[in-house]
Amino acid sequence: MRTVIRGAGLSVRVYPRALIVGVLLLLAALAVALVNLTTGDFPVPVADVLRSLAGKGDAGTDFIVYELRLPRVLVTLLVGAALGASGAVFQSLTRNPLGSPDFIGLTTGAASGALIVMLIAGGGGAQVGAGAIVGCVITAVVVYLLAFRRGVQPFRLVLMGIGVSALLEALNSYLIYRARLNEAIAAQVWLIGSVNGRGWTEVVIAAVTVVLLLPTVVYFGRHLKLLALGDEMAVLHGVPVERSRAILALAAVGLSAGATAAAGPIAFVALAAPPLAARLSRSPSAGILPAAMMGAALLSAGDWAAQNTLPDVDMPVGIITAALGGVYLTWLLFRERGARR
Amino acid sequence: MERTLTAVIAAPPSSPHQKRAQRRWIGFVAAVAVLFVVIALSIAIGSRTIAFSTVWQVLWHSDNSAESAIVHDLRLPRTLLGIGVGAALGLAGTVMQALTRNPLAEPGLLGVNMGASTAVVTAIAFLGVTTASGYVWFAFVGAALTSAAVFALGGAGRHPTPERQILAGVSITAVLGAVVWVVLVLRREAFDRYRHWDVGSFSDRDAGTVLRILPFLVVGIVLALVLGRQLNALSLGDDSAKSVGAHPVRIRALGLLSVTLLCGAATAAAGPIWFLGLAVPYAARMIVGSDYRWILAYAVILGPALLLGADVLGRVLVIPAELPVGVVTAFLGAPLFIALCRRRRLSSL
Numbered sequence: 001m002r003t004v005i006r007g008a009g010l011s012v013r014v015y016p017r018a019l020i021v022g023v024l025l026l027l028a029a030l031a032v033a034l035v036n037l038t039t040g041d042f043p044v045p046v047a048d049v050l051r052s053l054a055g056k057g058d059a060g061t062d063f064i065v066y067e068l069r070l071p072r073v074l075v076t077l078l079v080g081a082a083l084g085a086s087g088a089v090f091q092s093l094t095r096n097p098l099g100s101p102d103f104i105g106l107t108t109g110a111a112s113g114a115l116i117v118m119l120i121a122g123g124g125g126a127q128v129g130a131g132a133i134v135g136c137v138i139t140a141v142v143v144y145l146l147a148f149r150r151g152v153q154p155f156r157l158v159l160m161g162i163g164v165s166a167l168l169e170a171l172n173s174y175l176i177y178r179a180r181l182n183e184a185i186a187a188q189v190w191l192i193g194s195v196n197g198r199g200w201t202e203v204v205i206a207a208v209t210v211v212l213l214l215p216t217v218v219y220f221g222r223h224l225k226l227l228a229l230g231d232e233m234a235v236l237h238g239v240p241v242e243r244s245r246a247i248l249a250l251a252a253v254g255l256s257a258g259a260t261a262a263a264g265p266i267a268f269v270a271l272a273a274p275p276l277a278a279r280l281s282r283s284p285s286a287g288i289l290p291a292a293m294m295g296a297a298l299l300s301a302g303d304w305a306a307q308n309t310l311p312d313v314d315m316p317v318g319i320i321t322a323a324l325g326g327v328y329l330t331w332l333l334f335r336e337r338g339a340r341r
Numbered sequence: 342m343e344r345t346l347t348a349v350i351a352a353p354p355s356s357p358h359q360k361r362a363q364r365r366w367i368g369f370v371a372a373v374a375v376l377f378v379v380i381a382l383s384i385a386i387g388s389r390t391i392a393f394s395t396v397w398q399v400l401w402h403s404d405n406s407a408e409s410a411i412v413h414d415l416r417l418p419r420t421l422l423g424i425g426v427g428a429a430l431g432l433a434g435t436v437m438q439a440l441t442r443n444p445l446a447e448p449g450l451l452g453v454n455m456g457a458s459t460a461v462v463t464a465i466a467f468l469g470v471t472t473a474s475g476y477v478w479f480a481f482v483g484a485a486l487t488s489a490a491v492f493a494l495g496g497a498g499r500h501p502t503p504e505r506q507i508l509a510g511v512s513i514t515a516v517l518g519a520v521v522w523v524v525l526v527l528r529r530e531a532f533d534r535y536r537h538w539d540v541g542s543f544s545d546r547d548a549g550t551v552l553r554i555l556p557f558l559v560v561g562i563v564l565a566l567v568l569g570r571q572l573n574a575l576s577l578g579d580d581s582a583k584s585v586g587a588h589p590v591r592i593r594a595l596g597l598l599s600v601t602l603l604c605g606a607a608t609a610a611a612g613p614i615w616f617l618g619l620a621v622p623y624a625a626r627m628i629v630g631s632d633y634r635w636i637l638a639y640a641v642i643l644g645p646a647l648l649l650g651a652d653v654l655g656r657v658l659v660i661p662a663e664l665p666v667g668v669v670t671a672f673l674g675a676p677l678f679i680a681l682c683r684r685r686r687l688s689s690l
Contacts, residue, residue, distance in 0.1 A: 098508060102515075146679055156682060159504060162511060163679040166450075166615060170671030176536055177665060184536055185529065192522050267515065310527075319522045326516030333494050333509050 018281040025293035032300035033073045075198040076303045077296045078206035079259040084295020086255035087270030088288045089248050092224040100271035101256040105161035107265035108168045109139025115175045129205050129261030136257035193266035193318025202262040209258025216251045220244050221288045266318045268325020269295050368628040376646040383420040383649045419543045422551045423652050424645040425558050426611045429603040431644020432565040434618020439572040440596045443506050448604045449615030451510035456487025457608035459517040466528040480609035485601040554606040561602030569634035614667045616674020
C-alpha cells in the first residue's frame with residue numbers, strides 16, 4: 001500500500017504503514033531513552049529530567065542529566081540508528097538476512113583497529129575511534145576483494161567475512177594476551193561493546209556519522225528495491241547500478257565504522273533490527289528509516305536491561321545484544337531449516 | 342552383512358589401485374618422518390639456545406644441569422601435549438567432516454571448542470573449579486552439548502549445506518561468547534586466567550596436564566580409528582549405508598562420542614585452537630583420496646606434525662617473546678578456509 005504525493009517537480013512515495021511503524025518506533029526509542037535518563041544510581045523524577053532538558057533545572061539535576069546520562073543516552077540512540085540502517089543496506093545488497101556487518105567481519109576489523117591503537121600505540125578517546133574506523137574500512141575492502149570473483153556472490157561474502165573475522169579474532173586475542181592486565185580488561189570491555197561512561201566526544205562521532213551518512217543512505221536507498229530485482233531490471237529502470245551500489249556500500253561501512261568507533265563492536269543490532277522492522281511494517285524488506293528507528297529502540301531497551309538486570313553491576317550493553325541476537329539468529333536458522341523441508 | 346560391507350568398501354586390487362596403495366604408504370612414511378623432524382625441532386628449539394648435541398645427551402641421560410631441567414620439565418611435556426592435542430583435533434575434524442559430509446566442518450568453526458570453553462569458564466568462575474582434571478569434565482559436557490546442538494541446527498535437515506552448518510556454528514559461538522562475557526564481567530579475577538587459556542597455548546601447561554587428559558585421548562583416538570570403515574559407509578549417504586549393513590544412527594552416536602572426548606580433552610588442556618581440524622583432513626584427503634580409514638590414519642600423524650610445527654614457528658617468529666600456537670594456527674588456517682570457500686562450488690563430501 002502506498003500513497004504518492006506530487007508537488008512542484010517532486011514526487012514522494014509514502015508507505016503509510018511503514019511511516020506509522022517508523023514514527024511509533026522513534027517514539028518508543030525516545031520513551032526508553034527518557035526512562036534511561038531517570039534511572040541510575042540516583043533516581044531523578046521524569047518531571048525534573050524534562051525541566052532540566054528544557055534548561056530550567058537545578059544545578060544538581062543538570063549535572064546528572066547533562067554530564068552523566070545524556071551522552072550515554074544519545075550515543076545509544078545514534079549508534080542504534082546507525083547500526084540498524086547499516087544492517088538494512090547490507091541485507092538488501094547481499095539479498096541475505098545474514099549479510100550484516102557482524103558477519104562480513106566489519107566489526108571485528110574495527111575492533112582490531114581500535115585494539116592496535118589502545119594496546120600498541122597507547123592512544124585513547126578519539127584516537128581509538130579513528131583506529132576503529134580505519135580498521136573497519138580496510139577490512140571491508142579486503143573482504144570485498146576476497147569475495148570478488150566474477151561478481152560478488154552474497155553467500156561467499158558472508159563466508160569470507162567469517163574467515164577474515166577468525167584471523168582478526170586471533171590477532172585480537174593475541175593483543176589482549178600480551179597486554180598488561182589492566183589494559184587487557186579495558187580492552188576486553190571495549191571489545192564487548194558498551195555505552196557505559198561515554199562522553200560528548202563519542203556523541204559527536206556518532207552524530208556526525210548519522211547526520212552525514214543516514215540521509216545519503218536513505219537517498220540512494222530508493223534504488224535498493226530495483227537492485228533486488230537484479231542488475232538488468234535495475235538498468236532498465238534507469239538506475240546507475242554500479243554507482244548506487246558502491247555509494248550505498250561505502251556509506252553503510254561508514255555507518256558501521258562510526259557506530260563501532262563510538263560504542264565498540266555491539267553485536268547483532270544490525271542483524272536483527274531490519275527484519276524486525278520489516279515484520280512490523282508487513283513489507284518484505286524494511287525501509288532504511290524504520291530499520292534505523294528499530295535499531296535505536298532495540299539498543300536503548302538493551303541498555304536499560306544492561307543497567308537493571310543485575311543489581312550493582314553495570315553490564316556492557318553488548319552482552320545483552322549478543323545474547324538476544326544469538327538466540328534470534330539460532331531461531332532464524334532453525335526456521336529456515338523447517339521452511340525448506 | 343559384514344562381508345557385503347567389505348566387498349563394497351574395499352575394491353578389488355588392480356594396477357591403478359596398487360599404485361595408489363603404494364602412494365599412500367610412501368606418503369604415510371614421509372608424514373611419519375616429518376613428524377619426527379618436528380618433534381626433534383620442538384625439543385631442540387626454544388627461547389634458550391641449547392646445542393643440539395647437549396639436548397640429545399640430556400634427553401637420554403638426565404642430570405642436574407639447567408639444560409636437563411629445561412628439556413625434561415619444559416620442552417618434553419610441551420611436545421607431548423602438542424602431539425596429543427594435535428592428534429585429537431586432527432581426528433576430531435576428520436570425524437566431524439565425515440559425520441556432516443561437510444568439507445568445512447571443524448571443531449573451532451562449528452563452535453564445539455567454544456562450548457567446551459564456556460563450560461570451563463563457568464566452572465572457573467562460579468563453581469570454584471581450579472584443577473585441570475576438574476576442567477576436563479566440564480569441557481566434555483560443553484563439547485557434547487554444543488556438537489549436538491550444531492548438528493541439530495545445521496546438519497539434520499534433508500539438504501544441509503556446508504555453509505549453513507558453519508553459520509549454525511557461528512551463531513552458537515556468538516551466544517556462548519555472550520555467556521563467557523557475562524561471566525568475565527562478573528568475575529574479574531577469572532579473566533586473567535581465561536585470557537591466557539583462550540588464546541590457545543602450550544606454554545604454561547605443566548607436565549601433569551598431558552597425563553590427565555591421556556586416558557580420554559586414547560579412548561577417543563581408538564574410537565575414531567575403529568570407526569573408519571563405518572564412516573566410509575556413511576559417506577555413501579544414509580540409505581546406501583543402510584543397504585550395505587551399516588547403522589547410521591549408531592555411527593553418528595559413536596562419532597559424536599569420539600568428537601566430544603577428543604575436543605573436550607584437547608580444549609581443556611590447550612584452550613580453543615581453530616582450523617587444525619580443517620587443515621588436517623584437507624591435507625590428508627589430497628594425498629590419499631576419500632578412504633576414511635587412510636584419512637584417519639594420516640590425521641593421527643599430520644595433526645601433531647602441523648600443530649607442533651606451528652608451535653615451533655610461534656617460538657621462533659617473535660624472539661624473545663613467543664606467539665601462542667592458537668594464533669599461529671589461525672593465521673595459517675584462515676587463509677586455507679578462505680581459499681576453500683573461494684572455490685566456485687563447494688563439493689559436499
